[in-house]
Amino acid sequence: MSSSQLLLMVDDPQLNATYGGGQWGTASFLQWYGGSIVWPQFADSSTATLTGSLFLSFEGIAIAFGGNTPSVFADSQRLTVSIDGASSYNTSYNDPTPQSYVQWYQSPILPEGTHNITLTHMAGTALDYAVITAGQNTPLAGKTVIVDNEDPSIKFTGSWTRNTDRFHSGSPPDGYPFHNSTHQSTTPGDSFIFRFSGTSLNIYGILHWANLGTVAASYTLDGAATSLTYSVTTSSSNHQNNLNDQHNFLLYSNTSLTAGDHTLVVNVTKCVTQTFIFDYLTYQPSFSTLATMPNLTLPASTNGTSHTTTSTPVGAIVGGVIGGLALLFLLIGGFLWFRKKKAQDDQEESNQITAFAVPRSEQETLVAAKPASSTQISPPESSSSTAGSSVLLQSGPPRVVHKSSRSRGGETADGSTSGGGSITTEMREAHQNVAPPAYEEL
Structure with missing residues (x-):
């Protein structure tokens, strides 16, 4: 079942209307729908003593009329309407600059079915067409549907x-x-x-x-x-x-x-x-009715x-540019994070196994008495070491600096060591525990 509005176009010759008040005329011109209009030519002046009337039946839920509004003279802009025998009411053509070719009347919405409408006091009004609003079950056989340029279809x-x-x-x-x-x-x-x-x-x-x-x-x-x-x-x-x-x-x-x-x-x-x-x-x-459309x-x-x-929508272009920039920033941020993470991991590895260097002045005194189990390695480069010099490590496994806590989210660590004891007073700890650099928020 369709809920769309359906409008039916009816040209003036197909209205089967009854015209009264005098002799109505017909005019032909290529600018009118179907090429013709009808109007009460006897009432088209300020000296006229009569006005025209129109009566017709239609099937639907509303009706409108279009054509030429009358020129301006005494009481010419008033139209009297009666629907289905109800009391008449006066309305105007709502035309600020008469005469105009325009839709000059629109009925209220009515119950679905057959209706009668009577227009009186038509002082030179020209009728070109009627537009009927179909109900869900209004018969459509032989009818013409009109679709405005602004219709969403x-x-x-x-x-x-x-x-x-x-x-x-x-x-x-x-x-x-x-x-x-x-x-x-x-x-x-x-x-x-x-x-x-x-x-x-x-x-x-x-x-x-x-x-x-x-x-x-x-x-x-x-x-x-x-x-x-x-x-x-x-x-x-x-x-x-x-x-x-x-x-x-x-x-x-x-x-x-x-x-x-x-x-x-x-x-x-x-x-x-x-x-x-x-x-x-x-x-x-x-199709036969709006309900079956x-x-x-x-x-x-x-x-x-x-x-x-x-044409490509501007919004799509802007969205694509923003999305591309966001992806670029994400890749750059990921690269920087990876590089900092790698640097910190290297620093942590260095912190975990650190040799305790003996000052050079004391190496000469102790070198003759170094234990057989001592191991020699090259010292890390620093301003206090000389290339090629030996570093004496304490006998047995070196002391390891233990991390007392580690958080994966912020990668924090303290520099405390576990276990007691101390090395010989002649040795000085070369390494100082330094907190790792904080991550920048990406």
């Missing part, structure tokens, strides 16, 4: 920018894109990916007819790529007619898909004084046909 890669600026149409009213935002790119290699279950797909954006230039993209659907280029030249009729920004511009269309799951990859390939502007996409679902996950990576360019 669309994953962008590259240097896309989110834009909330008004577009400038030229002759029709200026306004805002669907849900008031677009994703824009001027960088070849920027891409986005989207997965859906359906039988058709349309992608819409905005094209700047006032800018001479070219924008191109590849559309890869289930591995099959289609490249499309949009060019504005001095001979383009829309450029010559001073058309500026065309919203609801159809960038790509495929209406003959097999029912099932599909993967779309859009890759920007060229931008010359033009911007690739993505607003929304629509598709006809191949497949939970499609995006692949870990796209195949080579998408030519997707990815």
Whole structure:
């Protein structure tokens, strides 16, 4: 069971609405969704004595309307609404700069099911489309799903920018894109990916007819790529007619898909004084209700046909540098610790077996009387010894300096000796116990 929100796009001819108050007119223009709008032309001025009304039924949990807000004149910015026969209430179009092309009404959330809505006091308001929020069990057969560019099911890669600026149409009213935002790119290699279950797909954006230039993209659907280029030249009729920004511009269309799951990859390939502007996409679902909508996950990576360019995140770069430095410091610290440990071990070995040297002045007196069991070794180098001189050791095993305590953690030791007794008064202990150097904290 899916918990995602699902929006259904309904163009004005498919609303099956009842229009009242007078004769409603229909206008056609390429900038409107589906190319047309309806409006109460009899109420589109300050001298009008009548206002328009609209009644329709829909199945879902909410409904919104989009199109042109009325121009400013007495009481023109007020709209009266009644849902399911409840008491009417007044609302406004929330348009600070009328006239504008914008979503001009949004109902509250309603219980799932069929609902009736009545709009009155429509003073020149133009209706282009309705957006119905589907419930879990709203029938979807024959319906069109609309997905905004900011929907989390669309994953962008590259240097896309989110834009909330008004577009400038030229002759029709200026306004805002669907849900008031677009994703824009001027960088070849920027891409986005989207997965859906359906039988058709349309992608819409905005094209700047006032800018001479070219924008191109590849559309890869289930591995099959289609490249499309949009060019504005001095001979383009829309450029010559001073058309500026065309919203609801159809960038790509495929209406003959097999029912099932599909993967779309859009890759920007060229931008010359033009911007690739993505607003929304629509598709006809191949599932029957939101409750049975497949939970499609995006692949870990796209195949080579998408030519997707990815940018390495700054956080990953910083993390790699910090990790490398930490490893380097660890290796250096380990080397220094090993070297100090080795030096201390050598010092401890020297401390444990130490010869007691006889002063040179006394060696001459005692040399003739040295015991047969004496052993001669070369003395350690020092400022008080002469190379090649003999050192007389006491008879029997030499006295050993014992460590009274040793701690592996801090490697501490005292210089005390175990056992009693002393050597002859003519001998002087050459070694003094020295505490080992303390380790630096690594």
